Amino acid sequence: MKKVLSIVLLCVLIVLPLLVSCAPQKPIVGFFVYDENDTYMGELTAKVKAEVDSKVNLDIKYASRSQSVQNRQILDNLKQNTALIAVNLVDRLSASSIVEKCEQQKLPLVFFNREPLDGDMSSSRVYYVGANADNQGILQAEMLNNLFGEFVNTAYDKNGDGKIQTIIFKGEQGHQDAEKRTKSCLNELKNYGYSIDILGVTVADWSRNKAESAMQDYDKLFGESIELILCNNDDMALGAVDFLKGAGKLKEESASDFHQDYVIVGVDATEAGLKAVKDGYMYGTVLNDSLTQSKAIALLMQYLLQNKDLQNFPYTITNRNYIYIDGKIILKYDIK
Amino acid sequence: MNKRLFRSYPIGLIIVVSCLVVVTLLVLSIFTVSYTNFTKNTAEEVNFQTGELSTQIVYNYENYISSVIDLSNTIQVDINKYVFDASGAKDFTKYLSSIVHLNSDIMGIYLYDSATAECMASSSNESTLPADTTQGWYKSAIGDPTVHVFSILPYEDGDNNYKLVVSKAIDYGYTDFQAILKFEMSFSRFVSLVQKSNLGKNGHITIVDPSYNIVYTSLPTGDASIETEAIQKLILGTQTVFINGNNMSINVDTLTNTKWRICVFINVDMLIEIEQQFLLSLIFVSVIVLIVGTALFLYISRLITKPIKQLENAMQRIEHADYFKTEEVSIYASKEVESLAKSFNQMIFKIKDLMDRVVMEQGAQRESELKALQNQINPHFLYNTLDSITWLVQQGKNAQAEEMVVSLARLFRISISKGKQVITVKEELDHVRNYLVIQSIRYSDSFLYTISADENALACKTMKLILQPIVENCIYHGLKNKIDIGKIDICAKKEGEYIVFTIADNGYGMRQEKIDELIKSFEESNSSDGVGLKNIYQRVMLYCNKDASLTIESVLDEGTTITIKERIL
Numbered sequence: 031m032k033k034v035l036s037i038v039l040l041c042v043l044i045v046l047p048l049l050v051s052c053a054p055q056k057p058i059v060g061f062f063v064y065d066e067n068d069t070y071m072g073e074l075t076a077k078v079k080a081e082v083d084s085k086v087n088l089d090i091k092y093a094s095r096s097q098s099v100q101n102r103q104i105l106d107n108l109k110q111n112t113a114l115i116a117v118n119l120v121d122r123l124s125a126s127s128i129v130e131k132c133e134q135q136k137l138p139l140v141f142f143n144r145e146p147l148d149g150d151m152s153s154s155r156v157y158y159v160g161a162n163a164d165n166q167g168i169l170q171a172e173m174l175n176n177l178f179g180e181f182v183n184t185a186y187d188k189n190g191d192g193k194i195q196t197i198i199f200k201g202e203q204g205h206q207d208a209e210k211r212t213k214s215c216l217n218e219l220k221n222y223g224y225s226i227d228i229l230g231v232t233v234a235d236w237s238r239n240k241a242e243s244a245m246q247d248y249d250k251l252f253g254e255s256i257e258l259i260l261c262n263n264d265d266m267a268l269g270a271v272d273f274l275k276g277a278g279k280l281k282e283e284s285a286s287d288f289h290q291d292y293v294i295v296g297v298d299a300t301e302a303g304l305k306a307v308k309d310g311y312m313y314g315t316v317l318n319d320s321l322t323q324s325k326a327i328a329l330l331m332q333y334l335l336q337n338k339d340l341q342n343f344p345y346t347i348t349n350r351n352y353i354y355i356d357g358k359i360i361l362k363y364d365i366k
Numbered sequence: 367m368n369k370r371l372f373r374s375y376p377i378g379l380i381i382v383v384s385c386l387v388v389v390t391l392l393v394l395s396i397f398t399v400s401y402t403n404f405t406k407n408t409a410e411e412v413n414f415q416t417g418e419l420s421t422q423i424v425y426n427y428e429n430y431i432s433s434v435i436d437l438s439n440t441i442q443v444d445i446n447k448y449v450f451d452a453s454g455a456k457d458f459t460k461y462l463s464s465i466v467h468l469n470s471d472i473m474g475i476y477l478y479d480s481a482t483a484e485c486m487a488s489s490s491n492e493s494t495l496p497a498d499t500t501q502g503w504y505k506s507a508i509g510d511p512t513v514h515v516f517s518i519l520p521y522e523d524g525d526n527n528y529k530l531v532v533s534k535a536i537d538y539g540y541t542d543f544q545a546i547l548k549f550e551m552s553f554s555r556f557v558s559l560v561q562k563s564n565l566g567k568n569g570h571i572t573i574v575d576p577s578y579n580i581v582y583t584s585l586p587t588g589d590a591s592i593e594t595e596a597i598q599k600l601i602l603g604t605q606t607v608f609i610n611g612n613n614m615s616i617n618v619d620t621l622t623n624t625k626w627r628i629c630v631f632i633n634v635d636m637l638i639e640i641e642q643q644f645l646l647s648l649i650f651v652s653v654i655v656l657i658v659g660t661a662l663f664l665y666i667s668r669l670i671t672k673p674i675k676q677l678e679n680a681m682q683r684i685e686h687a688d689y690f691k692t693e694e695v696s697i698y699a700s701k702e703v704e705s706l707a708k709s710f711n712q713m714i715f716k717i718k719d720l721m722d723r724v725v726m727e728q729g730a731q732r733e734s735e736l737k738a739l740q741n742q743i744n745p746h747f748l749y750n751t752l753d754s755i756t757w758l759v760q761q762g763k764n765a766q767a768e769e770m771v772v773s774l775a776r777l778f779r780i781s782i783s784k785g786k787q788v789i790t791v792k793e794e795l796d797h798v799r800n801y802l803v804i805q806s807i808r809y810s811d812s813f814l815y816t817i818s819a820d821e822n823a824l825a826c827k828t829m830k831l832i833l834q835p836i837v838e839n840c841i842y843h844g845l846k847n848k849i850d851i852g853k854i855d856i857c858a859k860k861e862g863e864y865i866v867f868t869i870a871d872n873g874y875g876m877r878q879e880k881i882d883e884l885i886k887s888f889e890e891s892n893s894s895d896g897v898g899l900k901n902i903y904q905r906v907m908l909y910c911n912k913d914a915s916l917t918i919e920s921v922l923d924e925g926t927t928i929t930i931k932e933r934i935l
Contacts, residue, residue, distance in 0.1 A: 096622075097428075097620050097622045098421055098424050098425070098428070098619050098620070098622070101602055101603075101619055101620060102417070102603075104602075105602060105603040120622065121620065121622040121623060123513060123620075123622070123623060123624060123625050124620035124622065126576045126625065127601060127602045127618075127620050127627060128602070130601045130602075131601045131602045131603075134601055147510060147513070147625075150576075205512075206512060209511075209512045213537075230443065231442070231443045232443070233439050233443075
């Protein structure tokens, strides 16, 4: 009898710590980012992590711009009893596979920053959180309108032809945000009544270095005639700044007014971008509100993990499962 | 519990069974662990290898696709340099033809007005037909202007040839002007991307669209429905599936910049075979280990039980033997059994020792008894004889006195005979003769005596002093006070292995009852009655180990004959 009792006791002693260790653990959330070297995504990721760190176990993976790598990272993550998947896609066309896989595993799925095709968002537990790219383009146009005013016969119309000689740095060909930002901005500028002469469009992959070298080519081709450098993000704007600064064509400007030869605008309001605006290299940027986006992502994760009704979700949900965060114009005097 | 379980089975069986159980469990657990590890490792290895291989293939395709997209992007950028009026389209056409000329994969590039579907520019002047707006490539490109639409279409001129068509809605000058850019590409390049990789027998790639319709497969024949089912189940990732008689590792991945999914099928029959071989060799080794183990345990149990059996047999031999035999058990086996045998031997020798001592002690007791009995003879006779000598000397019968002294001396010499118990028949006869000489002088020749012996009996050994007490009895009880002259005949004969003494007198004789009483008293140890005869009887019996006899025959008033028969030792 004693023997039996001691064996039972022993078993309990062995099993108990195991039970305790498995007891209330933070749910694992797979968080997949398309590239580690993207400044904006780095900031967004850090903010999301800060928001949810106490509640979930955020497993962050960077895909080095390969959808194939990201697919494998997601598959590996699915093997670990993940509770939710959050994906910043490399290729927006690949969303359907991931949606299907998560549906098969009955996992909620949150896309962020790169919007999948509308047709792929069919599943009920799939959401998208991202910037309102159209809005960002409109805001870019708005701030340019504030600067240019009539444009014709102003200092900004350097060749006096009444047209805005523009070069465009596009983030990526096929990137929803890149296309939308460019298109809505140009459309809005047209709506304001400007006529635009596009000197060139460069797909610089959101990259500062690529933009810098492309700027060099444009400088050779068009030189002083470039009046507006329209960039889909701050990094590329900074690339253009880097070249022009290096070539001595852009100088720091401490005055509160903007008087540069080149009007450079970006989107995102990264730290480096804000500094460039403050120093007068860039005219302005649009806040791609990473803080609000991260808060929305974090909150959405918790709602989905707890199976809460999204009726009372504080951010506007459009089209059943899209959450767009509007931007904000940031000019020199907005920065303290 | 356990004690009861093991109690009634032989040691050998217990050893063999318990060791076999342990070894079997051990072999089984090793078997399971190594087999599961091996299969897990090979599965991981297969997944890894096929993953790597398919990653390479996917990478090739993605490179190809992105080169097409790069070209498209370049055209999209460059298109802004051209003016589309009646003459400008010509320049753009030249531009397109130069691209086609430089890039052998591209068979044609076309630009269609999205509003009218009219062909605005074409790399070749011949094909300037308007676009078929019902076709997928056109509709999809219009539907989502941000993506490049990839489709695989058959050639217009039939056959089994296909072409890769890439279409994209473009808007240049960011005006309302929209167009559809269309590339027609050679399919052979697309096919060649997979042909470089060795995917094994029936290994192939299949490209499916999001609805799992097969867009392209490099599998020449075979039922595709089974594999689309497998793809649909897998969605993404790697898995080994048995398809169309082959073990195939499937890797499904997305194809960047397209909505397609690429599925790489790699034949892994070989790895399955290796796994089976491993299983077989594992079984072989396990069986060998079990057989060797069984043999070893049988041997060990034999080694342990055999000496125990030997010991048991030795004990049984001793148990069943009629007389105690000191047989040394020599067993050369395990240390424990050897020491058990040693202990057993020691015990046997101890018993033997004890028995020897008992025998020796009994012998010593017999001897001391003998001595005590012999000593009963002497005192009266000595006094009487000395008295007689004194009387003879006083009477002046010196010759007779001398004779008597000499006889007495001889008598005692034989009596003592250096403490020996056994003397020759001759000496025994001499002894009784000397006695008779003394007695006949004392009783003034009132009786006659004869002593006769076989010549061959004289040298035989006999228990000493057995005749004299009988003769003494004859004289005192049989002849004393007898009116006519008494007669004593002593005779010694050898009869085979026995010496036979007969002492006959012609005295009063005895009744049969008296004889029976006497004989009966021989066996009683305590009675002091009839000391003489009983003394002789017991001594002779002791001396001859009971192989002797004493008989009394008597006829009243005629005489008594006493016969002693003793075995010659």
